[in-house]
Amino acid sequence: IGNIRKAFHAIIMGPPGSGKGTVSGRIVRDFQIQHLSSGDLLRAEISRKSALGQEGKKYIETGKLVPDGLVIDLIVASLTKVPQSSPWLLDGFPRTMTQAKELSKKQHIDSVINLDVPFAIIRERLSSRWTHLPSGRVYNIGFNPPKVPGKDDITGEPLLQRDDDKPETVQKRLETYENQTAPLLEFYDAQGILHNYHGTKTDEIWPKVKEYLMNVLPQQCVSKKKES
Ligand code: G5P
Ligand code: MG
Numbered sequence: 001i002g003n004i005r006k007a008f009h010a011i012i013m014g015p016p017g018s019g020k021g022t023v024s025g026r027i028v029r030d031f032q033i034q035h036l037s038s039g040d041l042l043r044a045e046i047s048r049k050s051a052l053g054q055e056g057k058k059y060i061e062t063g064k065l066v067p068d069g070l071v072i073d074l075i076v077a078s079l080t081k082v083p084q085s086s087p088w089l090l091d092g093f094p095r096t097m098t099q100a101k102e103l104s105k106k107q108h109i110d111s112v113i114n115l116d117v118p119f120a121i122i123r124e125r126l127s128s129r130w131t132h133l134p135s136g137r138v139y140n141i142g143f144n145p146p147k148v149p150g151k152d153d154i155t156g157e158p159l160l161q162r163d164d165d166k167p168e169t170v171q172k173r174l175e176t177y178e179n180q181t182a183p184l185l186e187f188y189d190a191q192g193i194l195h196n197y198h199g200t201k202t203d204e205i206w207p208k209v210k211e212y213l214m215n216v217l218p219q220q221c222v223s224k225k226k227e228s
Pocket of ligand 1: 015017091094095
């Protein structure tokens with residue numbers, strides 16, 4: 001009691017469309033933790049038309065990974081803006097062994113939350129996803145539709161379909177995941193920090209993730225907001 005603890009550092013992993021963004025949204029609603037999504041950061045660079053955005057766009061549109069150097073710089077720069085005492089949750093990073101090893105050199109990692117959702121379910125979901133690009137908020141016709149069709153619940157701004165949610169690009173992203181990202185699960189399992197959540201519905205996975213975080217996050221990170 002009273003001594004200084006290292007802030008909790010977590011990673012949320014899973015194939016494209018497994019619900020990383022959706023689960024992260026619920027985590028930040030219920031816990032005080034900084035959420036950093038590499039995909040959201042890259043899409044923000046694209047809409048700003050920065051040099052990094054222009055470069056990254058070519059890879060994202062074809063379902064390939066953006067080169068390690070670019071992504072590592074982007075994430076490292078964003079992490080330095082997070083206060084040292086604040087817990088954080090990385091979403092979509094790391095995605096290659098190079099990224100994972102680079103991250104481990106600079107930061108301690110306490111936990112990896114892996115969303116293990118079958119590919120068939122994912123293909124269906126991504127074709128009906130709508131995104132508010134500036135915030136990264138995601139909707140799905142059927143699962144969590146916006147209150148007003150085509151509009152973001154918070155800002156009322158228009159929702160767009162992501163360029164990389166076309167069926168052929170989704171297939172390519174799943175292959176990229178299998179070849180380059182799935183091997184990271186073994187890397188983290190060997191460190192004893194991997195937590196797997198298997199399921200086909202976020203509403204079934206979420207209560208288990210929440211219960212786990214209630215146990216591991218310091219009490220002061222639990223937001224005293226409404227239940228759900
Ligand atoms: P991203 O942005 O990291 P992905 O491909 O890893 O993209 P994505 O597509 O953002 O992951 P997600 O966050 O796992 O998926 O899933 P989500 O958005 O929450 O949910 C998907 C849809 O399903 C939504 O419509 C949601 O409402 C719905 N849904 C959720 N739960 C349920 C449910 O229970 N039922 C139903 N019916 N629907 C549900 O990366 C994009 C690109 O950026 C580059 C790469 O090119 C990548 O392809 N990139 C990197 N490149 C190199 N290194 C990195 N570290 C990179 N990070 C990003
Ligand atoms: Mg996402």
